[in-house]
Amino acid sequence: MTSTTQDTSLRPLRVVPAPRHRPPVITDDDLELEPQPQDSALYVQEALAVDFSVASDEQVFGSQPTRRSELPDPRRWAGHLAQAIVEVMVGARPAPQLLRWTTSEVYDVVAHRAYVSSRRGMTARRATVRSVHVCEPADGVAEACAVVVDGSRVRALAMRLVGLDGRWRVEALQIG
16 A cells, blocks of 8 residues: 555544533622622522522513514404314314413313303304404504304404414404
């Protein structure tokens, strides 16, 4: 073999242990803050400084409001949600499909109406949303009403949609 061939040949990998390095420890002396009252003193761990006085768990992990500019068209969503709600109430769709799109109070009302209609022995029928009208009174809030044809009956459905976590969610519902 020539010397040029030996230089381009592959060599086995060498395993080297990772260095043991820890981030510096932050103490109260290192922080140049105004003196804190004793009850809200900073809690500092060895490797990770954590300040638990910033916000409550509900503020950090709870539902976050979404601006209108970040949400889809409310008219279209109101039509889809109205159709889904009506189908659940007449027994053509399972109620848990609405969990993500409604508050727990609205879900309970719709699921109860579905339960009552199934107990009456009513067969699942097709209800259709004929028209939807939407008003946006505030940023991230839409109020919608829909005309629903259910067999020979015509009903009105009103709902309040609120932008939470990047999607429309039904916060209030009234069915006539």
